[in-house]
Amino acid sequence: GGVITIDPGYKNTGSCQSAVTFLDGEKGILRYRGYSIEELAEKADFLEVAYLLIFGELPTKEQNEKFHSDIKAQSIVDEDIKKILDAFPKSAHPMGVISSLTSALTAFNPSSVNVDSEEEMYKSVVRILGKFPVLVAWTLRKKQGLPLDYGDNSLGYVENILKMMFKKPNGDYTQSKILVDALDKLLILHADHEQNCSTSTVRIVGSSHAGLFASISAGISALWGPLHGGANQAVLEMLEAIKEDGGDTKKYMAKAKDKNDPFRLMGFGHRVYKNFDPRAKIIKKAADEVLGNLGIEDPILDIAKGLEKEALEDQYFVDRKLYPNVDFYSGIIYRGMGISTDMFTVMFALGRLPGWIAQWREMRLRKEPIGRPRQIYTGETERAFVSIEER
Ligand code: CMC
Numbered sequence: 001g002g003v004i005t006i007d008p009g010y011k012n013t014g015s016c017q018s019a020v021t022f023l024d025g026e027k028g029i030l031r032y033r034g035y036s037i038e039e040l041a042e043k044a045d046f047l048e049v050a051y052l053l054i055f056g057e058l059p060t061k062e063q064n065e066k067f068h069s070d071i072k073a074q075s076i077v078d079e080d081i082k083k084i085l086d087a088f089p090k091s092a093h094p095m096g097v098i099s100s101l102t103s104a105l106t107a108f109n110p111s112s113v114n115v116d117s118e119e120e121m122y123k124s125v126v127r128i129l130g131k132f133p134v135l136v137a138w139t140l141r142k143k144q145g146l147p148l149d150y151g152d153n154s155l156g157y158v159e160n161i162l163k164m165m166f167k168k169p170n171g172d173y174t175q176s177k178i179l180v181d182a183l184d185k186l187l188i189l190h191a192d193h194e195q196n197c198s199t200s201t202v203r204i205v206g207s208s209h210a211g212l213f214a215s216i217s218a219g220i221s222a223l224w225g226p227l228h229g230g231a232n233q234a235v236l237e238m239l240e241a242i243k244e245d246g247g248d249t250k251k252y253m254a255k256a257k258d259k260n261d262p263f264r265l266m267g268f269g270h271r272v273y274k275n276f277d278p279r280a281k282i283i284k285k286a287a288d289e290v291l292g293n294l295g296i297e298d299p300i301l302d303i304a305k306g307l308e309k310e311a312l313e314d315q316y317f318v319d320r321k322l323y324p325n326v327d328f329y330s331g332i333i334y335r336g337m338g339i340s341t342d343m344f345t346v347m348f349a350l351g352r353l354p355g356w357i358a359q360w361r362e363m364r365l366r367k368e369p370i371g372r373p374r375q376i377y378t379g380e381t382e383r384a385f386v387s388i389e390e391r
Pocket of ligand 1: 009196226227228229230231256257263264265266267268269270271272320322325326327
């Protein structure tokens, strides 16, 4: 019984209680388990942040080492996964591929766990953290026609990801501290963001007691869209288009403001941040540093900065409190690192993985009920069936 009120897009609906991530959109505050994103991005590494998000505390040295070595032990996937990957055309979008491969993991690994067993829970966590980077590297390499291989377990988690992605067919790989630090920071900044579209998807799919891999595969699909994680690819394509168009930012600003034009300024605006996106601030600075350190001068960075400046002074954007979000500058860094545009959202997924796991785990441990919203029906009332001859 009771009255149903609707809130399309859940703009003002709280779906759960959560102790993972705190976000104050007015003040531009983001904290994982109480630690500020600024401090974590500066001082922690991605695996420590993953542990923090999932288990609630920063790991001790021993916990950290055990976590890493348990993940390494899981950094293999069934060779038959290669057959599934082979069936995709090279033109397939990596997000579709990675979502399918993640779902395919359920065929080779226990897909549902006894959530009352700490041990089984822990195993499923390290399993996905070990296997997902392999799938990411294989997806990228397959697209480029490179041989598929496993990682180098003597390396750190993030270092190993880069090596798996960029190792030459002859095994050559040049380590770069600049790239490792940059990717580490980007992954940390993407690691969780409370009840966003993909995380809500993971929680709701998991609430039917579907397994972790299946829930994460659904989250990847949700992340793919250009209004969510797909924005990082869309931003770069937009900046490229502006460059091709002679750098005419004013023209694109006008398009973004024109209500008859579906074009939006990609990488701008956020459902919750109405002052600034703290992640964007850090990423903008990192883009300058990383490109500077790599000795890259990318004209697209100047276009992005120009666009940001114009937007921040423009009444349309000021009135609607639209600021650059996490996706505005991240692609410029990925590009500087040599990652192709269509892989950007996969990199986002790699970063968001600990958040999805943490939120799924929390949802199961709290024994949340199955997610099942209601509706207000607006269709036909009761009517009599009409046979096909009489229609
Ligand atoms: N360019 C132009 N106008 C915009 C933009 C934009 N990027 N974003 C919002 N608006 C306008 C919108 O047209 C509306 O105007 P009006 O009130 O006149 O109708 C007003 O601002 C409010 O927008 P909304 O669409 O109702 O807000 P929302 O909370 O439903 O959407 C959003 C949030 C992020 C989907 C949206 O701002 C957007 O589409 N941005 C571009 C895509 C993007 O960068 N997405 C990444 C989001 S952050 C990372 C992530 O989630 O993965």
